[in-house]
Amino acid sequence: MSSMSDCTRPLNDPFLSHLIALLSTYELCPMSTPPPRYDGPGDWQTDSILRSLSAVARRMYTAEEALASIKASESWQANGPET
Secondary structure, X not given: OOOHHHOOOOOOOHHHHXXXXXXXXXXXXXXXXXXXXXXXXXXXXXXXXXXHHHHHHHHHHHHHHHHHHHHHHHHHHHHXXXX
């Protein structure tokens, strides 16, 4: 088990705070909501993490759209057109 002294990130790490806000946005907000921008200190690791999260979010939104389309099609086939 690690101790508090093993932690290398400060408690007020701006990138960690950004990740929390970004993941909350992806979880709670519709696709049309723009994700928060990170303007803090960065390096190749932060750039790589943000690039990967952006790709995962695109895939998630694409999958959600495809699922909604499939469900709408199944509903239409089962119930016919709405009148």
